[in-house]
Amino acid sequence: MLDFDGFMGYTQRIGFLPKYMNINGVGSMTIESIHYKRPILKKGYTDRLLDIDLSNNSISIRDITPVMRRMFVGGRGYCLKLVFDGTNATTRYDSEDNVLAFAGGPFCGESGFAGTGKFIVGAISPLTNTFCDSNVGGYFFPLVKQAGFDAISITGRSDKDVIIFIDGEQGIVRIMDAPETETSLFEAESLVEQWKGDGKPSSVAFVTAGIGGENTFFGCVNSVYYDVRRKRCRAKQAGRGGLGTVMRAKGLWGIVVKYDMSKGNSNKPVDRARVREAGKKIRNIIRTVDPKSMRLSKQGTTSLLDMMNSNQLLPVRNYQYGSDEREKEVSGAIFENKVFEQKYPDGCFVGCTLSCTKGCEKYTLKTGPLAGETVAVDGPEYETAATITNLDIFDIDCMLEYAWYCDEYGMDTISTGVVMSFLFEAYERGLLTKEDTEGMELKWDSPETVLTLLHQMAKGAPGFPTEAGRGLRHMKYWVAKRIAAKNGHPAERILKDLEQFGMECKGLEFSMYITKESLAQQGGYGFALKGPQHDESWLIGIDQLNNELPTFEKKAEALRWFPLFRTWFNIVGLCKLPWIDVRHPDAAKTDDPSKNLPTIQECYLELVNATFGTQKTLEDLLNESERCYILHKLFNLRQGFGTRAHDAIPLRAMAPVFINEFKSRKKYYEKYIQDVIKIETASMSDEAMLAALQDFRIKQYEELTDKVYEAKGFDQNSIPFDETLERLGMKEQVYSDIVRSARDRVKGDSGFIKEN
Numbered sequence: 121m122l123d124f125d126g127f128m129g130y131t132q133r134i135g136f137l138p139k140y141m142n143i144n145g146v147g148s149m150t151i152e153s154i155h156y157k158r159p160i161l162k163k164g165y166t167d168r169l170l171d172i173d174l175s176n177n178s179i180s181i182r183d184i185t186p187v188m189r190r191m192f193v194g195g196r197g198y199c200l201k202l203v204f205d206g207t208n209a210t211t212r213y214d215s216e217d218n219v220l221a222f223a224g225g226p227f228c229g230e231s232g233f234a235g236t237g238k239f240i241v242g243a244i245s246p247l248t249n250t251f252c253d254s255n256v257g258g259y260f261f262p263l264v265k266q267a268g269f270d271a272i273s274i275t276g277r278s279d280k281d282v283i284i285f286i287d288g289e290q291g292i293v294r295i296m297d298a299p300e301t302e303t304s305l306f307e308a309e310s311l312v313e314q315w316k317g318d319g320k321p322s323s324v325a326f327v328t329a330g331i332g333g334e335n336t337f338f339g340c341v342n343s344v345y346y347d348v349r350r351k352r353c354r355a356k357q358a359g360r361g362g363l364g365t366v367m368r369a370k371g372l373w374g375i376v377v378k379y380d381m382s383k384g385n386s387n388k389p390v391d392r393a394r395v396r397e398a399g400k401k402i403r404n405i406i407r408t409v410d411p412k413s414m415r416l417s418k419q420g421t422t423s424l425l426d427m428m429n430s431n432q433l434l435p436v437r438n439y440q441y442g443s444d445e446r447e448k449e450v451s452g453a454i455f456e457n458k459v460f461e462q463k464y465p466d467g468c469f470v471g472c473t474l475s476c477t478k479g480c481e482k483y484t485l486k487t488g489p490l491a492g493e494t495v496a497v498d499g500p501e502y503e504t505a506a507t508i509t510n511l512d513i514f515d516i517d518c519m520l521e522y523a524w525y526c527d528e529y530g531m532d533t534i535s536t537g538v539v540m541s542f543l544f545e546a547y548e549r550g551l552l553t554k555e556d557t558e559g560m561e562l563k564w565d566s567p568e569t570v571l572t573l574l575h576q577m578a579k580g581a582p583g584f585p586t587e588a589g590r591g592l593r594h595m596k597y598w599v600a601k602r603i604a605a606k607n608g609h610p611a612e613r614i615l616k617d618l619e620q621f622g623m624e625c626k627g628l629e630f631s632m633y634i635t636k637e638s639l640a641q642q643g644g645y646g647f648a649l650k651g652p653q654h655d656e657s658w659l660i661g662i663d664q665l666n667n668e669l670p671t672f673e674k675k676a677e678a679l680r681w682f683p684l685f686r687t688w689f690n691i692v693g694l695c696k697l698p699w700i701d702v703r704h705p706d707a708a709k710t711d712d713p714s715k716n717l718p719t720i721q722e723c724y725l726e727l728v729n730a731t732f733g734t735q736k737t738l739e740d741l742l743n744e745s746e747r748c749y750i751l752h753k754l755f756n757l758r759q760g761f762g763t764r765a766h767d768a769i770p771l772r773a774m775a776p777v778f779i780n781e782f783k784s785r786k787k788y789y790e791k792y793i794q795d796v797i798k799i800e801t802a803s804m805s806d807e808a809m810l811a812a813l814q815d816f817r818i819k820q821y822e823e824l825t826d827k828v829y830e831a832k833g834f835d836q837n838s839i840p841f842d843e844t845l846e847r848l849g850m851k852e853q854v855y856s857d858i859v860r861s862a863r864d865r866v867k868g869d870s871g872f873i874k875e876n
Contacts, residue, residue: 149297151282152177156291158268164226164387164731165189169202170269170293172284174370175216175276177295184270191849194225196253196690197748198271199242203251204751206275209758213246213337213362214369216277222261222327222375223271226731228693229262230387230471233399233727234406235695237262237469239343241327245361245650246337247535247591248627250759251752252361252650255690257468257477258354259345260325263288263377278371283326288379289319298373304330305528306490308344308353315376321346323381328374329364330530335580336589338535338629339364342527349464354479354498356468359532360653361628362591387731394730402698402723403473409702410474416701418462419452420478421502426452428506431665432785433634435510437564438541439623439772440781442634446514450505459516474698483520487571490528497524500533506632507537511544512564521571529578538629539592540573542622546599551618556602558584592624620771621778626651626761635773636817638664640675643824646769647679649752649762655690657683658700662714669714676827681715681742688745699724747848750840754855757839757862764838764866767825774817775810782810789813837866 159166167189169182184198192201199221206219224239239261245252264272267288274284281298299311309321316324325345333339341358358364367374389395410416414423425447428434432442456462459480466475480497500523508519526533540562546552547562554561563569576585587598596618597611604611623630628651635641641664644657659678662668669675689696704718720738728736756762776782782789783806790801793809797816801809829836833844839862845855 151295151297152179153292153294154179154181156181156268156293158288158291160388161265161268161386162388163390163733164228164230165194166265166268166270168269170272170286172272172274172293172295173276174274174278174282174295174372177278179293179295181269192748192751193691193744194270195223195228195238195240195693196242196255196687197744197751198223198691199240199253200251200748200751200755202271202273203242203244204755204758206273207244209760211244212249213244213366214277215244217275218244218366218370220274220363220366220370220372221271222264222274224261224265225691225693227387227727229265229469230389230395230399230693230727230731231469232392232396232471233694233723234402234467234472234474234698235469236471236693237467238689238693238695239264240690241341241358241363243361243363243366244759245363245627246365247362247593247629248651248761250626250761251755252363252628253690254341254358254360254363255655256341256343256358257356257695258325258343259322259469260327260343260375260377261693262469263323263325263379263381266381267377267379272375274370274372276370281371281373283373284375285315286375286377288377289323302331303528304328304342304374304530305344305353305355306493306495308355309346312344312346312353315378317378319378319380320348322348324376324378326374326376327358328530329367329372330528330578331580332526332529332531332578333362333364333368335586336531336536336577337362337365337591337594338532338539338589339366339368339530340526340532341367342530345468347464350461350479350481350496352496354468354477354496355527356477356498357527357532359534361650362532362535364530364532389731390733391730395727398723398726398730399471401726402719405704405719405723406473406698406702409705413703414701415452415456416474416476416697417466418460419456420460420466420476420499422450422455422478422500422505423452424502425450425505425509427665428502428633432637433660433664435506435541435632435634437512438510438538438545438621439630439634440545440621440776440778441784442636444509444514447509449514450509450516450519454516459520472695472698474695474702476697480520483524485524486517486521487568488525488575495524498527499523503632504533507533508570510537510541510632511570513567513570515567518567518570521567522574525571525574525578529574531574531578534631535591535629536574536577537570538623539588539595540570542592542595543588543599545621546618551599551603556584556599560584591627592622592629593627596622596624623770623772624652625769625773626766628652630773633660635660636775639820639824640664640669640678642769642773642821643675643679643828644682645773646767646821646825647828648683649749649756652769652773655696656686658686666714668712672824672827675824676831678714679824679828680831684742684745684749685715687749688741691745691748694724743848747850750844750848750850753834753840754858758858760865762838763862764825764829764836767838769821771814771818774821775814777814779806779810782806782813837863839863839866 202221203219230236237257242253285294429447460478466477468477600615630652641660645652648656706718707713
């Protein structure tokens with residue numbers, strides 16, 4: 121067992137719960153409270169916003185206007201609008217005026233359809249200094265909506281840790297002292313038991329952030345709910361962008377909601393029977409297709425490990441390589457047969473038969489403050505498992521340990537691991553020494569090293585671990601400055617070298633796909649408004665695996681269409697997986713199979729029109745989504761980002777950076793240079809071939825950039841045309857002023873991206 125100094129206090133406090141949980145199951149130390157009348161939920165909306173200012177402990181309830189609902193729909197759209205309106209260009213993640221917003225959508229909580237537990241958390245991010253949102257599943261927001269609210273807005277900053285308690289049954293909202301525990305997941309059942317009072321454990325759900333959110337810039341938000349079949353609490357994570365860090369900066373331990381859904385769990389659609397018929401259709405598609413394709417219902421997203429590895433897409437050693445023969449030791453089949461408990465269906469909300477929320481019921485922790493404790497691990501998801509392969513580790517125990525502690529600490533598994541992989545490579549290449557890392561040897565294929573650094577980052581150990589906790593963009597500058605101090609070379613020149621393999625864009629660390637051979641996915645990461653996160657534009661499957669985007673024109677069109685439709689899921693409260701990962705059997709008969717139009721027509725449009733009593737088309741949905749998409753673009757521009765320079769991606773996302781990467785696939789690249797670039801390689805050295813490949817790939821990306829901006833209605837600096845705003849009904853002066861200011865600013869833009 122590893123010994124980690126400084127954790128004794130944490131260990132002693134584990135499980136120490138509030139002494140004052142004694143009034144109807146709620147803590148008696150109430151700071152402020154209001155009574156409210158629960159509104160009637162109709163057509164998926166309550167049209168109510170819960171607004172809380174933690175600086176003065178004020179609680180208010182506002183109506184959401186018909187204009188806001190029409191323009192921004194819900195979910196991500198509501199979060200964007202709330203944060204945009206409540207902040208300005210000088211707002212930072214820890215500013216009192218930063219808005220931490222939570223919103224579901226009109227279909228969030230619809231029990232008659234698959235994938236409806238999703239909601240969005242959004243705020244100005246500590247990593248990107250502009251709006252970032254993350255989607256997450258579970259019972260939290262379905263309960264919030266039934267309790268009466270379509271969105272929650274948190275501003276201000278408390279001088280002590282507090283919780284917000286929404287009691288939808290009694291019609292009371294309280295601000296209360298937080299539980300006296302530093303754990304966010306361990307013994308969560310004890311908290312639920314006390315909060316439920318005389319009710320059912322399933323009537324309580326909560327969101328919380330752990331100590332990792334307090335000590336790093338990539339804290340996540342845990343969405344915790346009680347699984348009645350497994351008889352324990354489970355957690356899903358809003359992982360990206362440091363939203364748990366924002367939560368902790370506000371002094372907010374968590375938000376608890378209590379409501380017994382058996383007393384009324386309907387979204388009150390216009391035509392309930394039609395909604396249920398649409399739900400039946402999508403469940404039948406899932407039941408027919410998933411067992412023969414991705415097996416998400418058995419393997420969860422770990423099924424992607426085999427698929428990515430066999431197609432050179434699984435990140436290994438900081439994205440240097442795309443496959444490894446050791447992957448067979450951590451395959452989806454092993455997770456299915458030896459790790460995941462298959463006894464119960466695993467949907468993260470009622471009604472979803474995809475059941476991809478897998479878990480390991482018994483795992484004994486080997487490191488850290490809870491070493492020796494047996495816990496249940498939710499997941500790991502593909503992204504978490506691939507984070508570990510990216511550290512050159514192919515060990516299921518390490519994946520489980522890392523996944524559980526990241527969740528417990530409230531740290532994004534992706535950002536945490538990508539920061540580490542960059543530092544490990546910098547150490548391997550002699551750019552960092554033990555003097556820089558304060559004696560720690562950063563070794564590939566070393567679970568002990570990874571877990572030691574994880575625990576140190578979580579507790580905010582001074583020096584190197586704390587610096588690493590500020591994110592990859594910060595660490596590129598930190599490493600460059602230390603090298604410059606040693607050799608006297610300009611830090612900016614060193615930084616350009618580090619940027620070639622520092623896998624971040626816009627301040628956000630890359631999610632876990634090798635994009636060297638997928639130009640469409642390069643654009644999917646580079647043009648993503650929040651940074652390189654696949655939820656906005658996951659095109660690698662249809663581009664590289666299925667070859668369904670063979671031309672620049674098809675890639676550009678996909679990079680316009682898919683971000684819009686994927687954004688639609690985030691504004692209405694739906695999971696994308698039943699659409700994008702379970703392709704309708706008839707999709708192959710259409711002109712564009714990758715869009716899975718039969719499922720959209722038969723299931724999603726039916727859900728929309730049966731709920732609202734409308735006759736909306738796919739084009740209507742895309743227009744609603746585009747309005748939210750453009751607001752996010754304008755947000756980035758207002759904060760001083762969002763132009764072409766900020767869509768640049770690291771060289772490693774486009775091509776091999778170093779000769780070892782090139783040689784690992786030399787035959788493939790030599791043939792590529794001959795067949796695609798049309799250069800005869802017989803007399804070329806490996807170094808010359810690598811340079812030619814890099815030059816070609818960079819030019820390809822720039823050409824794609826031009827075509828995508830044209831398709832999106834942007835100028836060549838990535839600024840929307842006036843006509844684009846007018847077409848979407850976004851004529852407000854504030855939007856026009858942002859565009860004009862961005863055009864003026866870009867004239868003097870050097871293209872050099874400064875540290876956030």
